[in-house]
Amino acid sequence: MELLKFENISKVFGKKELQNQVLSNISSSIKSQQFVTLLGPSGCGKTTLLNIIGGFLKPDAGQVILEGKRVTGPGPERGFVFQNYALFPWMTVKDNILFPMKRQKMPAPQREDRVQELLSMANLEGKEHLYPHQLSGGMKQRTAVIRSIAYRPQVLLMDEPLGAVDFQMRQTLQEELESIFIRDKVTVMMVTHDVEEAVYMSDRVIVMSNHQGAIAEDYLLDLKRPRDRRSTAYRQAVNHLMDTLQISSNGSESVADLPRVPVLQAINGGCHVAR
Ligand SMILES: Nc1ncnc2c1ncn2[C@@H]1O[C@H](COP(=O)(O)OP(=O)(O)O)[C@@H](O)[C@H]1O
Ligand SMILES: [Mg+2]
Known part of the structure; x- marks a missing residue:
């Protein structure tokens, strides 16, 4: 079964003689x-x-x-991961991961289990109380990825x-x-x-x-x-x-x-x- 389809997508940027047809009929x-x-x-x-x-x-x-x-x-x-991590710098690793689950109103005990599962998958156990500036680039990106899949998009x-x-x-x-x-x-x-x-x-x-x-x-x-x-x-x-x-x-x-x-x-x- 197809999960996601895009059909005949076209996109033009700019106006008149400066038009730039970036996508034409992409499916x-x-x-x-x-x-x-x-x-x-x-x-x-x-x-x-x-x-x-x-x-x-x-x-x-x-x-x-x-x-x-x-x-x-x-x-x-649809979860999204950007190149520049986009973590909230004022939140710990754990709060960053909890954020989308709270927004989606996932019950607290379920959130807690999911955070632990994700931290273990990403080898970030023991790092949950650190802030983004205390992490390496790789840890930041792993945090961004598990945050984006936390509520199972x-x-x-x-x-x-x-x-x-x-x-x-x-x-x-x-x-x-x-x-x-x-x-x-x-x-x-x-x-x-x-x-x-x-x-x-x-x-x-x-x-x-x-x-x-x-x-x-x-x-x-x-x-x-x-x-x-x-x-x-x-x-x-x-x-x-x-x-x-x-x-x-x-x-x-x-x-x-x-x-x-x-x-x-x-x-x-x-x-x-x-x-
Ligand atoms: N918001 C925008 N306004 C005008 N032109 C844009 C905009 N976003 C992208 N473009 C133009 O569309 C083309 C494709 O850009 P992009 O999708 O970012 O390419 P890619 O990700 O493959 O490098 C480029 O020529 C870019 O300059
Ligand atoms: Mg690009």
């Missing part, structure tokens, strides 16, 4: 408990599309449907959540977030421009192009978890998506423009292309 859908990544060159409209799905931005045309209901604005059934939207984190911490955090999402059965839609991150974390990668956000490829990653970053199938998936990304940066509309002889055939062993 897709995602299933429950899938980890889907929107991958694309900088400026291709990833954030715009995610903000439309989040309900923060209205499309000029098209609609977003979550569990059969049309999205008309932000709502608690139907889908978690993340915009470049690890963009501000250095390379090594980034790999560790990818592994930590993966284990949180699997344990808590979270459905995720993440935006990134980092191919490695997309391949490590996703069940499916939607590649957007600079051509009005057109979907250049919809790629299923059928690799067992946790993923082995050095395996041949993993490296082939990375190489393939880098090729697609490069072509989509040139404004091509479709992966059909990709010279597709040996690379794709090699990949079919581990992953497959769904179109």
Whole structure:
């Protein structure tokens, strides 16, 4: 069953001769408990599309449907994680995590159990009384993630959540977030421009192009978890998506423009292309 659908989404910024058609007629859908990544060159409209799905931005045309209901604005059934953590600096880790549950009027004993469960999942036990400025970047981002899934949103939207984190911490955090999402059965839609991150974390990668956000490829990653970053199938998936990304940066509309002889055939062993 499709959990989330977006249909024929179009978005234009600016007026008259300064018009910039960022998205034109973009459609897709995602299933429950899938980890889907929107991958694309900088400026291709990833954030715009995610903000439309989040309900923060209205499309000029098209609609977003979550569990059969049309999205008309932000709502608690869609969690959101931003690049810059967005924790409340005046609240402890625990109060930050409790905040959305209180707002959703979750009963106190249930909140308490859930906080403990989340702290343990994110390896933050013993840190609950610290304030954000006392945490490392990785701890802050883990706090932001568990806060956003605390009241079990139907889908978690993340915009470049690890963009501000250095390379090594980034790999560790990818592994930590993966284990949180699997344990808590979270459905995720993440935006990134980092191919490695997309391949490590996703069940499916939607590649957007600079051509009005057109979907250049919809790629299923059928690799067992946790993923082995050095395996041949993993490296082939990375190489393939880098090729697609490069072509989509040139404004091509479709992966059909990709010279597709040996690379794709090699990949079919581990992953497959769904179109
Ligand atoms: N609020 C806005 N007003 C005008 N132009 C915008 C606005 N938001 C985004 N854009 C433009 O839309 C395009 C896509 O932006 P964005 O969705 O942020 O891309 P991405 O996240 O893929 O890097 C860019 O050209 C950007 O300048
Ligand atoms: Mg962006």
